[in-house]
Amino acid sequence: MGSLDGEQKELINKLVNFRIQEGKKTRVRASLYQTFHRIARTDRDIIKLMVEAIDNIKPICEVKKVRRARTIYDVPGIVGRNRQQTLAIRWILEGAFKRRISYRISLEKCSFDEIVDAYRKRGIARKKRESLQELASDKRGFARFRWW
Template identity: 65%
Template sequence: MEWYYKRTSWLGLDGEEKQLIYKLVNFRMKEGKKTRVRAIFHETLHKLARTDRDAIKLISEALENVKPICEVAKVRIVGNIYDVPRVVARDKQQNLVVHWILDAAKKRRTKYSSRLEECLSAKIMDAYRKRGIARKKREVLYALASTNRSYAHFRWW
């Protein structure tokens, strides 16, 4: 199984897609059990391959649909704390979206007590269709940044 992961992870992928796959695997890894997480990711790819699209491209587009562009940071000015909107760096965008997708899959797993592969593929398909918990987190973050845009002049970094 590991040879399949190595072969498919390098064929026809650009640097950003490779980085997203590595982050999906490494963020889920617990106690150094990377082979177990790779097996889960492999099964997720098989579930997503049942659609008409390429599974890796589908994952990439799904994560692109959920990626946040802006966030809020707490800034203290003369004793008051303001939520100041700011632009998110590309690496942090990827980290946030991977964490949101994995957390949503974990919540679905505890709620419905099904396998992680099924939950992860369902959450990736939800993100591809622009719905689900991860997309809702992004919309809440955008709403918060929009309501606090009057404090944008406090952003000096």
């Protein structure tokens, strides 16, 4: 993993920091590398697969709540690049946790399955992205309330 560029190192650090619990960073990093070894057994480039999976999950727009004249509107807006990556990682990890609860298997296996599903443009994270995009397109009439 020594031949990574800056964006790829940043991506791995974000993955580790999102999964960290109780300050056990080494344990989370070892778990993440076990997931990467599982992906490596499928004869694919690990980092390219991970980047492609996150690109498939990144949302283009999101909905924010804006209060205007005692009414709260869901206003669609464009998402910044860092926020897109953050949301994609968060949704992939949420999908892995949901799989773990429902199937009662290891988190590494669930993370692997969710990453591969994201790469193939399906899975829990992809459904979440599509529902957000659909909500934003439904609420596009309220775009006039956007001022940010």
